[in-house]
Amino acid sequence: QSALTQPRSVSGSPGQSVTISCTGTSSDVGGYTYVSWYQQHPGKAPKLVMYNVNKRPSGVPDRFSGSKSGNTASLTISGLQAEDEADYYCCAYAGSYTWVFGGGTRLTVL
Amino acid sequence: EVQLVQSGTEVKKPGESLKISCKGSGYSFTSHWIAWARQMPGKGLEWMGIIYPRDSDTRYSPSFQGQVTISADKSISTAYVQWNNLKASDTAMYYCARCDTGGCHSLEIWGQGTMVTVSS
Secondary structure, three states: OOOEEOOOEEEEOOOOOEEEEEEOOOOOOOOOOOEEEEEEOOOOOOEEEEEOOOEOOOOOOOOEEEEEEOOEEEEEEOOOOHHHOEEEEEEEEOOOOOEEEEOOEEEEEO | OOEEEEOOOEEEOOOOOEEEEEEEEOOOHHHOOEEEEEEOOOOOEEEEEEEEOOOOEEEEOOOOEOOEEEEEEHHHOEEEEEEOOOOHHHOEEEEEEEEOOOOOOOEEEEOOOEEEEEOO
């Protein structure tokens, strides 16, 4: 079970949009609608920001959106703000009660 | 307030045993799976396994099967991860998280993490 593939880093200026990709296989990302995304600030626990591909938990700004095409899921953050700077991890169900995380993406707000 | 509170920092020697805990409050502990994840220093998250506290049904990631034991005591709303023979490579932050009600399609609430350091 290999980790999902994410870019190591992305960056954008305040107000811009960035998209973080998460590529897996037909056995995980492509096989189910159970893709979630987590935001982790340095020294803090992760926080859920997207679930079931494109559902936002209560309290997460609508600047965050999710999508999926084939074996690749994406998290888009529009109207970048300084507080969005963090590490982002995708996670997908891989069947038989197993899940797999992506390797993580560092978002830098320039 | 729904929260998961984990036990404190641990410093152990190789070969020692350890059990860390995760106590849930503010919700029905037996109604949600609890997941455990590892984060080695400077690295990403890794899925370890999940447990359903109502009946202690436990599922492990293949990478962690046989390496750790996940358990729960529903009478005190607490889940655990146990090691019987710690290695230096077990040095990491360990997080518990509450799964959503639909099984475990997302990790809704996270504990604050327990740092485990294994060093001679």
